[in-house]
Amino acid sequence: MTTEPTTDVTSAEPTPGQLLRAAREKKQWSQKEAANQLNLGLSLIQSMESDQYDAKLLPTFIRGYLRCYARLLKISEHEVLKAYEQLHGAKAVEPRAMYSFSNRTEKEATENRFMLLTYLVIAVLVGMLLVWWWQTHWLTDNSTEATTEQAVQADTARASMEPESGNAEAPLPEVEQAAEFISSEPVDVPQPSTPEWVASGVESPLSSVVSAMAPQNAELVSGASSLRMRFKDDCWIDVIDAEGSRVAFGTKKAGYQLQVQGIAPFTVTLGNPTVVEIDLNDHAVDLSGFNTSRVAKFSVPLQD
Template identity: 40%
Template sequence: MTTDNTAPVSAGQILSTAREARGLTLQQVALQLNLKPEQVAKLEQDQLEGTLETFARGYVRAYGRLLKLPEAELMAAFGSTTGCQQSSPKPMRTFSNRTAKQATENRFMWLTYAIVALLLVLLFVWWLQTNKQLPPSDAVSLPAAGPAVTTAAELVPEQIQPTPEQITELLEQLTPEPEQTAAAEDIIPIAEADQLEMRFSENCWVDVTDADGNRVAYGTKQAGYIMQLSGKAPFVVTLGNPSVVSITFNQQAVDMSALAAGRVAKFTIPESE
């Protein structure tokens, strides 16, 4: 009978063999575990002295999960290699876990800031709306005006019938003098302003000035717009496209057939003879 003296396979050998079988490098594994490549190499070589020894069990378990190895078999090999009894698994707080937790806390913090900012904005808008809805302070004293009117009416004295002499004197004061009547007849009536109406079937630029040089219209007018102007004739009119505009002067249609369509036109209304 022969005795099998084959040494048990260590956890590091299991990890190294599985990594090579999957075609992974030390650098790739180190990146996944948030470790240095040297630390991964020490795990595969079962060199657990120093700082690595404190977290060795957790690193080996995480390495095994990355390579999809049976955890019980791997941790049994780890215990036989190091002489440490396997304890109940505890959650391993790796650098990736800390990073994920910190990211979650940061997102929660920013969400809190956003909610506070939104509440402040809503409070400010509510304050503005409240101030707009408040009535002016002067309106508070208006109801007091009612009794004052009644009091004034009560204080009116009884009417006294005027004497015939007083009536005659009053009529003489109201009768206008002949000179005043003649002066009233000499007053020249004020001339009415000329009226100009423009109707736009399409958008068109327009510039209108009256005889005094006052600009009474300027800018682009929209289709369907009806523009009423008044001023002193003649009017100097400039149109960007006269074919889309119809004009009446003092309720008389203006003939614009001689103006070229689609070209800027400048003309006078009414035309000088």
């Protein structure tokens, strides 16, 4: 077992590195053995025990590493994180809430808002069209009824003004011509011909066009994969799709549900894989093979 140089301590309260180092030495583990069990680099274990972290490493990831290391050593995670906050002060404050949206998701949200506005405008136009049709139909019916009443009144007045005569019942020449026209033989009207593909029972030509277009649409839909994650406890994550786009990262709270889209396979890193349930395209991903105390990094779908 290798030994490491001790760190000078000037503060009254123990630092997170001192707490972790004391717990590790109590178990008689070397730093290399702890790194192997956590699946982390030896330099990261050394930086945590010496309380000296890379400036490029976000406080969110530092908290995740400290939490995993404390869980492995079976000491209080709260005590280690509290010591970290006291040691670094304002530097340990969490950044603003990070939104787990990729550029693709933001673009889809913008398109959804635009489509919603479009549907709203269409609904208003349809409503205005219905109001206009109702008003026009109502006015037309009223004007037709008024015209009919006026015509009846005019006919009644004309009939009352015509003098009675013995030839009143004789038909007028125009009426006789109309009667002759009605009594004549009806004119033959040609019947529409039935299309050849209907008479022969052949499928419509448009069906072949629709069936040819269906596979293309299916390929477009299958280009992206949906990844859903459910958290039973607090856990930090990092998810990158096959195109190299980081679609999700940060600490997720217990009970949170996350759904992202991207090109599979996804590279997933979990601080505590046992508190996360993952579905890929509505199919559950088996995470039973990962240890509770280890940081898990794997591909989804899982590789044999």
